[in-house]
Amino acid sequence: MGSHERRARERNATRERILAAARDLFVREGFEKVTLRRIAEAIEYTPAALYVHFEDKHALMSALCDEDFGLLREAMRTGDAIEDPVERVRAIGAAYVDFALAHPHHYQFMFMTAWPAPEEGARIVAGGEAKAIMHGDPDEDAYAFLRHAVAACIAQGRFKAPYTDVGVVTQMCWASAHGVVSLFITHGHDPWVEFRSPQRSSHLLLDAVLDGMVAAPRSGPAAIARVAPETRR
């Protein structure tokens, strides 16, 4: 009677083998070299076999993506214990950047590829798999995690006007980190732009943004908690 479970386990095992092969190709050869035929070849399967485990290539890549979003979420937990919300935002940004630079191919797929768009047919994907990745819960959603920290900053009045809209400020912080790393990923090796350390650039940028947004210390201990950017790292 446990054969059901064994079959399911086996099925899941080959599914994992497929994903592993895809990830291997992905991280080693880059983006557009990941081909169903090469994945199949890597695990000594026929290309058609992949369709038993994934609806199509997009679904396969999405599954890879899901795993990476989990990793990113975990990486961003680094700053979870930091009391000061502004410093927490800073730590989250640093973790985000580190993740992106450590896994550029994954990052590229996660945040730098425009998905096929809703089409005119307006057929929403069957189960709504995108929803599974990010649905607003700070415990499971990297975006909501950042947003949560930003909301804390605003709630404590740490940001002066007009930086008081949680959504906008969250996007500003996200864009700061994303801007540097995505530029580095696409143009980091172009000859015409001297990219020194993207780490340093992104940290400086986030420092500048936060500096620009934080309200002047009125009188409280906020001024003490604040660390000078140039001495921090």
Add this chain to the structure above:
Amino acid sequence: MGSHERRARERNATRERILAAARDLFVREGFEKVTLRRIAEAIEYTPAALYVHFEDKHALMSALCDEDFGLLREAMRTGDAIEDPVERVRAIGAAYVDFALAHPHHYQFMFMTAWPAPEEGARIVAGGEAKAIMHGDPDEDAYAFLRHAVAACIAQGRFKAPYTDVGVVTQMCWASAHGVVSLFITHGHDPWVEFRSPQRSSHLLLDAVLDGMVAAPRSGPAAIARVAPETRR
């Protein structure tokens, strides 16, 4: 004897027709729908005919790109007359964002696609066409144009430490604008992120960055020239 010129003119004309068809497909149907076969069909040619005018698809797209870099450069000239370098940087950023949002597909190709990388063969493209796009001359190169304005800021001591490295600060400004617009282009229609106005977000971000970088007004007229971000737009 003038037939040489006429032939050249005709040749150039069909080259332009190819580019126009490509651009049309590009802007109307988006990125990956641009196919050599569809371009050829649009101008009632055979796919192979395109290879008379372009080395390969990449070269064709690069030619499209060149035109767009020209447009971008022209758009960024808006802030050319602005005296105050900080405000000039702000204006350049705004123009950049406007361009990106007005031509998202072009922007995607110009700044959001990782080019095939040098390969291991290390065969540099024949004429060095990438060099033609951006080669450091502020009059022809959008990046150098921004860099020039940033350098003026630094030369006038408008930025406090540690924001004194021209290259790094230029990249920070660039990344600020690029971060917002690229996120909007790829994820602007995703359900899980409430993207209000990317214009507003990017302007606020650049404001915050500049606010964070500018030195406190010592005593001079700089404080007067500085306009409060929230009242500007």
Add this chain to the structure above:
DNA sequence: ACAGTAAACTAACGACGTTCACTGGGCTTA
């Protein structure tokens, strides 16, 4: 009138994602 040039065509190649009829071994059931 003739040879040369070059733009455009025909036809094919290999690689891609995807589909579909099929097979064959393990499982359930009689």
Add this chain to the structure above:
DNA sequence: TAAGCCCAGTGAACGTCGTTAGTTTACTGT
């Protein structure tokens, strides 16, 4: 034990893509 089902995996094909080699065709300069 035999019959029948399930389903992971196969084989072969389809249509599309970028690209190439060989050929035609129209115009040019002599």
